[in-house]
Amino acid sequence: MSAAETPWLRLSPRNLLIDPVKVLGQFAFPAVVTLVGISQGDGGMPWWALPFVVAGAVVVGVLPWLTTFYRTTDTQFQIRTGLLNKKMKTAPLDRVRSVDLEASLLQRLVGLSKVQIGTGVDDDRITLNSVSRADADSLRAFLLARRAAAVAASATPATSGMEMRPPPVGEPAVGQAADRTVEAPRVLAQIDWSWLRFAPFSLARLVVLAAAVGALSQFGDELPVADVAESAWSWVRQFALAVVIAGLIIGGLTSWVMIAVSGYVVQWWDMRLTREAGSLHLTAGLFTTRSISVEEQRVRGVEMKEPVLLRLVGGAELSTLATGVGSGGVTAVLPPCPQAVARSVGADVLGSSTAMSLQLTRHGPAARRRSWTKNLLSTGIVLAGTLLLMIWVDLPWWMPALVAVLGFCLSAVVAEVSYRHLGHGTTDEHLVMGSGEVARVRTVLEHDGIIGWVLHQSWFQRRLQLATLVATTAAGAERVVARDIPLSAAIRLADRCTPGVLSHWLA
Amino acid sequence: MIEAPDAALLRDPLHQVSPRAVTYWRVSALIGAVVEWAITIAVYAFALPAIFDGERPRWALPVLVFLLVAPLAHVLFMPQLRFRIHRWEVTPTAIHTRAGWLNINSRVAPLSRVQTVDSTQGALMRLFRLSSLTVTTASAAGPLTIDCLDRDDARQLVAELTEITSASEGDAT
CATH class of the missing domain: 2.30.29.30 (Pleckstrin-homology domain (PH domain)/Phosphotyrosine-binding domain (PTB))
Known part of the structure; x- marks a missing residue:
């Protein structure tokens, strides 16, 4: 089967149902405005223009379907787009590293799905807008299986012949690869609705609430009730200030819980994390369903994060650190969930349980001292400034004193806590680092994913024999940092993780 | 490595950079210093009197001295230090x-x-x-x-x- 013979495929014809609607949706607002404009005055668009607007939208909406073609050849995935400026993108099949499906509500109604193919070149992914659900699934299965076969073939050249070419479709793939493709998907994690209790403790959606309040307060000034409100306010102040404040707090908390819970449900509905054909798959979403697949070889580690509120109730979040998947390489694979679940799923993803439960080595008294000095000093400077201001505006003496005491207590707590979060350790396969100021973060990185070391010593660190050790990597945030680690511990850790790299310089 | 747990240290890398780097660093530091001096003196001589009605506040002189001496120290000491570290x-x-x-x-x-x-x-x-x-x-x-x-x-x-x-x-x- 040569490349020339493989027929080009079109996107699903069901596209014709939704693309014009989408375009119309974008047109709708200006169109309505102009139409209303006509009925009120004599400028603007005459009524008979309406059919033209609709026709235009339909044409624009139909274009992508008419001009997009794709196909998979023996070695490549190809996509051709454009009406006047033709563009062709190709991805070698053995470079395909992730295949993600996403379906908006509109697309789900007609059974379509968007396919995004990642090839390891960051941020440049091949996107197939809306193919049918079945086609998308089979395309994904095909691409990932192909990739697995290609890897297996290149790993065992003796069984697959001289070339690294993957075996063509239809023919049974060689040995190991065939086993891997027929292996049934294994579920690593599934949504448990009792986890919903963690939703209000995850502040990620607080931004939404803040935005809503901001928008409302903008309207507040222009409402005609302002005068009424003012007289009501003076009445309230006389009688029921406490009640009003309590009401506001309860109202705020209730709306926060509602927003957090509904956001959680929308994002994580029907969440499933599975392992199949050497890839991890994550599917979730109530309205827009996302389905993310990352080849497991590309997953270099995991990060478990316990933000302070979530930690109070025993919750945690888990992300994977992967290379070549775009968007920072950090993918959240679990919603806020019990810490034990995050730990065990993390162990499942890593394929070893020790790294997730390893007792980390603390960084010692010098690191603790540095954490305290740094926090107290910076709080001191900020406090001095605010205190001067407070004295200047002539507040009662106990106010600055109270602020100072509270400020120092808080910074002492942060200093101690952020020291306790520091830690390092290594297993046979993984480097483990603990970090985080108020949130506790545990980052686990495969030894094999480490592509270099940076040992940074500031002037203050040098006097304390401390260093900041950075393991550089292509996965996730591209760096894993151990702050204020004793110098010799840093060197021994690095040497144990990447044997041989440092040995030439070890005294 | 095993004999004493705290003895792990990295030996210095073998090679130093070119000795001409010292002069290069000094010259580029000097260029930076000259620019900084020019700005400092201009602010002290013209901007400050303009802002404070012909008078300079008391803290202006110590700040001026510091801003003149610090780049000088940088020019004098940084290149050698840097050559030793690099x-x-x-x-x-x-x-x-x-x-x-x-x-x-x-x-x-x-x-x-x-x-x-x-x-x-x-x-x-x-x-x-x-x-x-x-x-x-x-x-x-x-x-x-x-x-x-x-x-x-x-x-x-x-x-x-x-x-x-x-x-x-x-x-x-």
């Missing part, structure tokens, strides 16, 4: 660089993970026949730079490194 070494398997003067930055990367080897030369560096060499890996956090090598040494090192790295396989991630 070192590099390449073995058949790894590259180790050290840089900085107050803060010290040591970087080690296995050559099998190296992606590109670049050399750059600023206008002033060309005057001193110096050249900087940057080795990048697949991580944005980990480029290794050797500042101010002798130009010919740099050229030779680039050739050497490209030869070693092109021999290694895989996509180095």
Whole structure:
């Protein structure tokens, strides 16, 4: 089967149902405005223009379907787009590293799905807008299986012949690869609705609430009730200030819980994390369903994060650190969930349980001292400034004193806590680092994913024999940092993780 | 390594950068200092009296002295310190660089993970026949730079490194 013979495929014809609607949706607002404009005055668009607007939208909406073609050849995935400026993108099949499906509500109604193919070149992914659900699934299965076969073939050249070419479709793939493709998907994690209790403790959606309040307060000034409100306010102040404040707090908390819970449900509905054909798959979403697949070889580690509120109730979040998947390489694979679940799923993803439960080595008294000095000093400077201001505006003496005491207590707590979060350790396969100021973060990185070391010593660190050790990597945030680690511990850790790299310089 | 748990230390990399780097660093620090002096003096002489109605506040003089002396100290002491700290070494398997003067930055990367080897030369560096060499890996956090090598040494090192790295396989991630 040569490349020339493989027929080009079109996107699903069901596209014709939704693309014009989408375009119309974008047109709708200006169109309505102009139409209303006509009925009120004599400028603007005459009524008979309406059919033209609709026709235009339909044409624009139909274009992508008419001009997009794709196909998979023996070695490549190809996509051709454009009406006047033709563009062709190709991805070698053995470079395909992730295949993600996403379906908006509109697309789900007609059974379509968007396919995004990642090839390891960051941020440049091949996107197939809306193919049918079945086609998308089979395309994904095909691409990932192909990739697995290609890897297996290149790993065992003796069984697959001289070339690294993957075996063509239809023919049974060689040995190991065939086993891997027929292996049934294994579920690593599934949504448990009792986890919903963690939703209000995850502040990620607080931004939404803040935005809503901001928008409302903008309207507040222009409402005609302002005068009424003012007289009501003076009445309230006389009688029921406490009640009003309590009401506001309860109202705020209730709306926060509602927003957090509904956001959680929308994002994580029907969440499933599975392992199949050497890839991890994550599917979730109530309205827009996302389905993310990352080849497991590309997953270099995991990060478990316990933000302070979530930690109070025993919750945690888990992300994977992967290379070549775009968007920072950090993918959240679990919603806020019990810490034990995050730990065990993390162990499942890593394929070893020790790294997730390893007792980390603390960084010692010098690191603790540095954490305290740094926090107290910076709080001191900020406090001095605010205190001067407070004295200047002539507040009662106990106010600055109270602020100072509270400020120092808080910074002492942060200093101690952020020291306790520091830690390092290594297993046979993984480097483990603990970090985080108020949130506790545990980052686990495969030894094999480490592509270099940076040992940074500031002037203050040098006097304390401390260093900041950075393991550089292509996965996730591209760096894993151990702050204020004793110098010799840093060197021994690095040497144990990447044997041989440092040995030439070890005294 | 095992005999005493606290004895693990990295030996200094073997090579120093070109001795001409000291003069280069001094000249570029001096250029920076001259610019800073000019701005400081201009502010002290013209801007301050204009803001404070012909008088200079009491703190102006100490600040002026500090702003004049600090760059001088930088010009006088930084180059030697930096020359003592900056070192590099390449073995058949790894590259180790050290840089900085107050803060010290040591970087080690296995050559099998190296992606590109670049050399750059600023206008002033060309005057001193110096050249900087940057080795990048697949991580944005980990480029290794050797500042101010002798130009010919740099050229030779680039050739050497490209030869070693092109021999290694895989996509180095």
